[in-house]
Structure formats: structure tokens, C-alpha cells
Amino acid sequence: xxxxxxxxxxxxxxxxxxxxxxxxxxxxxxxxxxxxxxxxxxxxxxxxxxxxxxxxxxxxxxxxxxxxxxxxxxxxxxxxxxxxxxxxxxxxxxxxxxxxxxxxxxxxxxxxxxxxxxxxxxxxxxxxxxxxxxxxxxxxxxxxxxxxxxxxxxxxxxxxxxxxxxxxxxxxxxxxxxxxxxxxxxxxxxxxxxxxxxxxxxxxxxxxxxxxxxxxxxxxxxxxxxxxxxxxxxxxxxxxxxxxxxxxxxxxxxxxxxxxxxxxxxxxxxxxxxxxxxxxxxxxxxxxxxxxxxxxxxxxxxxxxxxxxxxxxxxxxxxxxxxxxxxxxxxxxxxxxxxxxxxxxxxxxxxxxxxxxxxxxxxxxxxxxxxxxxxxxxxxxxxxxxxxxxxxxxxxxxxxxxxx
Amino acid sequence: xxxxxxxxxxxxxxxxxxxxxxxxxxxxxxxxxxxxxxxxxxxxxxxxxxxxxxxxxxxxxxxxxxxxxxxxxxxxxxxxxxxxxxxxxxxxxxxxxxxxxxxxxxxxxxxxxxxxxxxxxxxxxxxxxxxxxxxxxxxxxxxxxxxxxxxxxxxxxxxxxxxxxxxxxxxxxxxxxxxxxxxxxxxxxxxxxxxxxxxxxxxxxxxxxxxxxxxxxxxxxxxxxxxxxxxxxxxxxxxxxxxxxxxxxxxxxxxxxxxxxxxxxxxxxxxxxxxxxxxxxxxxxxxxxxxxxxxxxxxxxxxxxxxxxxxxxxx
Numbered sequence: 109x110x111x112x113x114x115x116x117x118x119x120x121x122x123x124x125x126x127x128x129x130x131x132x133x134x135x136x137x138x139x140x141x142x143x144x145x146x147x148x149x150x151x152x153x154x155x156x157x158x159x160x161x162x163x164x165x166x167x168x169x170x171x172x173x174x175x176x177x178x179x180x181x182x183x184x185x186x187x188x189x190x191x192x193x194x195x196x197x198x199x200x201x202x203x204x205x206x207x208x209x210x211x212x213x214x215x216x217x218x219x220x221x222x223x224x225x226x227x228x229x230x231x232x233x234x235x236x237x238x239x240x241x242x243x244x245x246x247x248x249x250x251x252x253x254x255x256x257x258x259x260x261x262x263x264x265x266x267x268x269x270x271x272x273x274x275x276x277x278x279x280x281x282x283x284x285x286x287x288x289x290x291x292x293x294x295x296x297x298x299x300x301x302x303x304x305x306x307x308x309x310x311x312x313x314x315x316x317x318x319x320x321x322x323x324x325x326x327x328x329x330x331x332x333x334x335x336x337x338x339x340x341x342x343x344x345x346x347x348x349x350x351x352x353x354x355x356x357x358x359x360x361x362x363x364x365x366x367x368x369x370x371x372x373x374x375x376x377x378x379x380x381x382x383x384x385x386x387x388x389x390x391x392x393x394x395x396x397x398x399x400x401x402x403x404x405x406x407x408x409x410x411x412x413x414x415x416x417x418x419x420x421x422x423x424x425x426x427x428x429x430x431x432x433x434x435x436x437x438x439x440x441x442x443x444x445x446x447x448x449x450x451x452x453x454x455x456x457x458x459x460x461x462x463x464x465x466x467x468x469x470x471x472x473x474x475x476x477x478x479x480x481x482x483x484x485x486x487x488x489x490x491x492x493x494x495x496x497x498x499x500x501x502x503x504x505x506x507x508x509x510x511x512x
Numbered sequence: 513x514x515x516x517x518x519x520x521x522x523x524x525x526x527x528x529x530x531x532x533x534x535x536x537x538x539x540x541x542x543x544x545x546x547x548x549x550x551x552x553x554x555x556x557x558x559x560x561x562x563x564x565x566x567x568x569x570x571x572x573x574x575x576x577x578x579x580x581x582x583x584x585x586x587x588x589x590x591x592x593x594x595x596x597x598x599x600x601x602x603x604x605x606x607x608x609x610x611x612x613x614x615x616x617x618x619x620x621x622x623x624x625x626x627x628x629x630x631x632x633x634x635x636x637x638x639x640x641x642x643x644x645x646x647x648x649x650x651x652x653x654x655x656x657x658x659x660x661x662x663x664x665x666x667x668x669x670x671x672x673x674x675x676x677x678x679x680x681x682x683x684x685x686x687x688x689x690x691x692x693x694x695x696x697x698x699x700x701x702x703x704x705x706x707x708x709x710x711x712x713x714x715x716x717x718x719x720x721x722x723x724x725x726x727x728x729x730x731x732x733x734x735x736x737x738x739x740x741x742x743x744x745x746x747x748x749x750x751x752x753x754x755x756x757x758x759x760x761x762x763x764x765x766x767x768x769x770x771x772x773x774x775x776x777x778x779x780x781x782x783x784x785x786x787x788x789x790x791x792x793x794x795x796x797x798x799x800x801x802x803x804x805x806x807x808x809x810x811x812x813x814x815x816x817x818x819x820x821x822x823x824x825x826x827x
Contacts, residue, residue, distance in 0.1 A: 146517050147517055148524075185742070185743050185746075185790075186742075189792070189793070190793070196793045196796075197797075197800065215528075349826055350827055355826055360822055363815075363821075363822040363823065364819050364823070366818065367816050367819040369815065370808070370811050370813075370815035370816065373808045374808050374812055377801070377805060378805065380801075380804075381797055381804065381805070382801060386532065386535070386536050390746060390747050390748065392747075393744075393790075394739075404543050470531050470534070473535060474531075474534035474535060477539040478539055478542050478543070479542070484542075
């Protein structure tokens with residue numbers, strides 16, 4: 109058993125029992141971050157803040173929401189939006205944060221791709237990040253079911269139908285997922301459970317894994333420089349703060365994080381109060397009606413690109429393409445054969461690959477919302493083919509990349 | 513090294529805005545048909561050529577015009593002949609009380625409605641008398657004199673008994689123009705009127721049964737039950753509702769919903785009522801929004817100053 113002495117202060121008392129000094133060092137003051145990074149490196153903190161906003165607003169909403177197909181719509185649109193003081197505020201924060209969190213996730217992802225932050229020991233950062241993306245997607249989808257509006261119901265119908273596997277006709281699987289032949293009470297209750305318990309637990313675990321996976325390889329930097337963290341941190345601690353290539357996480361990097369968070373929150377609350385329409389689809393303000401299919405069924409904007417990869421093909425090929433799109437990003441560290449961990453603008457063909465991928469995903473996103481006919485259908489078809497072709501080409505174009 | 517952050521920020525902002533433009537304004541432009549407002553002028557209806565005489569109008573409305581056979585005029589002590597659910601069983605929908613019709617509806621519309629209901633209401637596709645599908649409201653074919661003069665007299669009379677147009681509240685506008693077909697449960701409105709609070713459950717149930725009976729007749733008359741409008745201001749938006757009220761056929765071709773024929777002023781009141789039902793916290797949102805923005809800007813300034821202070825030693 110450890111030896112305990114009479115504590116000289118509250119801090120000392122805690123220190124003897126919880127080693128808070130060590131924890132503070134490991135998590136903050138001696139967690140070393142390279143200095144040559146830009147504001148895109150603050151997206152992790154922006155995501156943490158957004159997740160906290162979702163969690164807190166979600167807790168408040170949970171106090172009034174009723175997971176019952178007869179009362180769910182009413183509890184959201186009357187009780188929360190009208191009756192409860194500031195219920196509308198929590199709902200707007202929750203709805204807008206659920207949409208904006210994906211914008212930040214995409215920025216965070218493309219930052220990682222651009223700077224090669226998934227290579228040379230950082231593979232697990234990328235993989236855990238992609239698992240988080242999957243968990244957030246499931247969280248967003250299950251949450252979208254809860255107001256039990258028209259889009260909740262019909263998006264639930266369409267997406268669960270995907271599990272029938274086209275020609276496989278696995279209708280039994282679809283019924284098992286829904287707990288009924290169509291989305292009904294069993295469906296709503298289980299998606300409620302997933303949304304407020306199981307998936308948030310998974311997200312919390314994955315966030316811990318994602319942070320943990322950063323410890324050994326350290327954060328990447330914008331010049332692809334291999335930094336000797338041991339040496340540079342000693343230099344910092346010896347007083348040469350300006351000369352060292354690294355800085356403390358807290359408060360050095362944290363202060364910059366908070367600056368970016370400040371700017372982000374201005375943008376965020378502008379959306380919450382003045383421009384929330386994009387995050388709260390008008391169609392979902394009609395109560396669910398199984399006898400009335402909406403003219404256009406589309407997912408929220410952040411799922412549109414993968415929805416568009418599903419749509420332009422025949423059922424079976426579409427499902428295969430969709431499955432491909434869902435898993436292929438996870439494999440990025442293994443498909444990129446280049447030895448270079450540097451920004452894409454120094455990587456020859458990969459530079460073109462990166463910008464084409466980004467633009468193509470925006471095209472897919474735009475086409476995913478439009479009706480699948482005429483010119484939009486054709487554009488969507490070629491964009492989907494290009495998306496798949498780019499991933500198939502990736503190992504070949506990176507294999508012959510020159511070492512920089 | 514040159515600071516690349518402004519360039520990076522510009523790239524992030526531009527790509528985000530392009531995506532936003534494509535999935536929001538552009539997609540909605542493609543998905544939804546755009547209907548321009550006609551300003552509630554009802555250009556297809558003939559203008560009134562005669563000046564109405566109130567006294568003659570009264571005699572026509574109460575007598576030869578036979579309006580009061582079906583319509584109540586509570587303002588002059590003429591009650592409804594039947595309870596609403598009974599009236600709906602006879603006519604499909606409860607004929608409106610005419611007390612405030614002169615303030616709610618456009619004069620040209622009223623005149624055309626009296627002469628040819630299916631035409632004024634734009635439901636000729638549903639009610640074609642030559643095929644034996646007569647509109648439940650019988651057209652007025654004249655009381656022996658100049659029909660234009662007689663119609664003008666009736667309109668003048670209805671205007672004379674109505675409240676002043678500026679006294680039409682959002683609630684009065686909604687109840688007259690929409691409330692006999694559409695429920696608005698978030699304001700306790702049913703097609704029979706506001707649901708009172710009952711002391712005994714059996715009275716509440718008896719009321720509900722009357723509503724259900726009314727809705728059954730309405731469903732048979734309209735083809736489907738007209739929707740509850742509680743959240744319509746959020747699900748359809750002001751522009752859609754306004755242009756739909758003006759001419760339902762412009763937005764939903766072939767719909768059984770009649771043209772309501774309200775004045776521009778009444779339409780605005782209806783919109784206001786729907787906002788009061790479905791977007792009750794809009795004023796609070798504006799006010800709190802302003803305060804939160806001020807708070808966050810101050811937070812951001814402090815965060816910036818903190819960063820500058822911490823980073824002074826790092827360069």
C-alpha cells in the first residue's frame with residue numbers, strides 16, 4: 109500500500125490519492141503540440157464543444173420528449189417549442205448543432221487527408237476517427253426519427269429498406285430492424301434507445317480511443333516535419349519557449365483553440381437564431397403519415413453524397429457502390445502507398461486527386477438532393493463513377509510518388 | 513514563413529458556401545414550383561359596376577336572395593338553422609355565418625360568388641351543373657330586377673353590417689376564412705369552433721363526437737380531411753400559404769380546396785394567426801438572439817486577447 113502523509117493542502121490531499129499533478133501534466137501542460145500548425149488543427153476542439161452543446165441540449169430535450177408515435181410530434185412541436193420556457197432554444201441548438209457538427213467533421217477529415225495525417229503511425233487516429241464518423245451518422249439518423257414527422261417516417265422507411273439487400277430480398281432482416289412491417293411504435297422506441305443511450309455510449313468510448321490514439325504518434329504538422337518531441341520539449345522546459353518547435357497543449361495551444369472556438373460560436377449562434385432552416389427541414393413539420401408519401405424524399409445534407417452514389421445505378425449495383433462508399437474512407441491509410449507525410453500540394457498527382465475528390469463530393473451532395481431525372485441524374489451517375497474510379501486509382505498514383 | 517491562414521480560411525468558407533448554396537437555395541428552386549403573388553387583385557373577376565343600396569341589399573339577403581335559408585347572420589340576430597355537424601351532413605361543409613363576410617372577403621369575389629359559386633371558388637372542375645354536379649350553394653339568378661344592381665346591393669349590405677376591415681383580428685380572419693375546414697389543434701380550434709373546457713368527461717366526448725361527425729361529412733365532401741394547420745407556418749412557409757390562399761389551383765392544380773377570396777389584409781391576418789400558432793416564440797428568438805450574439809462576440813474578443821498574450825512568448 110502506498111504511504112500517505114498528513115496533507116498540507118487540499119491539492120496535496122488530492123495529489124496523494126489521485127495524482128492530479130501528473131494527470132495535469134499528461135493531459136495538458138506536458139502534452140506537446142507542434143507549433144507549425146494552422147487553425148484547422150483546432151477543429152478537434154470545435155468538435156468537442158459542439159458535442160457538448162449536443163449533449164447538454166439533448167439532456168434538456170429528453171426531459172420533455174415522449175417516444176410514442178401518438179405523442180412524439182406533439183411533445184416536440186407543442187410541448188418543447190411552445191409550452192416549455194426556452195424549449196425552442198434547446199431544440200434549435202440541438203438541431204443546428206447536429207447539422208453543423210458534420211460540416212466540422214468533413215473539414216476535420218479533409219484536413220487529415222490534405223496533410224497526410226493518417227500515415228506513419230497515425231493509422232489508428234484515422235480509423236478511430238472514421239468509426240466516430242459512422243457513430244455520428246447513426247446518431248444523426250436515429251435522432252432524425254424522433255420528431256416523428258413526415259421526413260422521419262419516410263427516411264426511416266427508405267433507409268431501413270436498404271437492408272433488404274436488393275435481389276437478396278432479406279425482408280426478414282428489415283422487419284427485424286423495424287420490429288414491425290413498417291416503421292411504427294417498436295421502431296420509434298428502439299431508435300429512441302439507440303439515440304439517447306447506446307450510440308452516445310459508443311461515441312464517448314470512441315472519443316476516448318481517438319484521443320488515446322494521438323498520444324504515441326503525436327499531432328501531425330502542416331510541413332510534414334518529423335519532430336523530436338523529446339528534445340524539443342526539453343528545450344521548451346529549459347526556457348527556450350520561442351526556439352522550441354513544440355508548445356504545451358494547455359495553455360499554449362488551448363488559447364488558440366479557444367480563439368477559433370470563439371469565432372466558430374459566432375457563426376454557430378447566428379445559425380441557431382437567424383438561419384436554422386437548413387437544419388430543420390420544413391417537410392418534417394408535417395406529422396408522419398404512412399398513407400402520404402412526400403413528393404421528394406432526401407436525407408439531411410451530410411448524407412447526400414453517399415445517397416447519390418446509391419441512386420444512379422440499378423438496385424443491386426447501387427447497393428454495392430453504396431457499401432463501397434461507406435467503407436472506403438476507412439481504408440485510406442492502406443490505399444495511399446506513398447512514403448510522404450506532407451501536404452497534398454507537394455505530392456504531385458495526389459494533389460489533383462485531393463481537389464477532385466473534394467469537388468466531386470460536393471457535386472454528389474448537390475445531385476443527391478435534386479430529383480433523379482434528366483441532366484441531374486446524368487451528372488450524378490458520372491460523379492458516382494468518378495468517385496469509385498478515384499479510389500481504385502489511388503494506390504497506383506501514390507505508388508509511384510517521388511519521395512520529397 | 514508567410515502566414516497562409518487567411519488563404520486556408522477563404523478556401524474553407526468558399527467550399528462551405530458553395531455546398532450550402534447547392535443544397536439549399538438552388539435545390540429548393542429546382543424542387544418547388546415558384547408561384548408569384550398576384551397581390552390579391554382577383555383580376556379574373558369582373559369589377560362591380562353598380563353602387564349598392566344597403567336597404568335593398570338587406571331585403572334581398574333576408575328575403576328574395578334566400579341567403580338566410582342556409583347562412584346564419586348572428587350580427588343581426590339571425591341564428592344558424594342547424595348545428596354545424598348537421599349542416600355539414602347536408603351541405604358537405606357548414607355554410608358560413610355572414611356577419612363579417614363584408615370585411616373578410618373581397619367585394620368582387622363576393623359578387624361573383626353570389627352569382628356563380630363554383631366559378632368564384634375555382635372549383636368548376638369539381639362542380640359542373642351540366643353534369644349534375646351542382647355546387648351546394650345555389651347561384652343567385654336575380655330577384656326580378658337588374659341582377660348586377662341586386663348583387664351590388666347585397667354586397668353593400670354585408671359590408672354595412674360587418675365590423676370595420678381594420679378591426680379584423682388574426683383570429684377572426686382565420687376562423688372565417690379557414691376554420692370551417694381546417695382544425696388548428698395547437699390553438700384548440702376545431703371545425704365546430706374552439707373546444708371549450710368541460711367539467712365532465714362525457715360532455716367532452718359528446719363534443720368530440722360532433723367534431724368527428726362533422727369531419728366525416730367534410731371528408732366525403734372534400735375527398736380527404738383538410739389538414740390541421742398548427743405547424744403550417746414551419747412546414748410550408750409564409751409565401752406558399754399566402755399564394756395558396758390567393759389561388760389554391762396555382763400551387764396545387766386540381767385541388768378540392770376552394771379559392772377563399774379574402775382581401776390582402778385578411779390574408780396577412782391569417783398568416784399572423786398561423787405564426788401565433790406554429791412559431792409562437794419568434795419575438796423571443798429575435799431578442800435572445802441579439803443578446804447571445806453580443807455575449808459571444810465579447811467572448812471571442814477575450815479569447816483572441818488571451819491567445820495573443822500566451823503566444824507572445826512562443827515566437
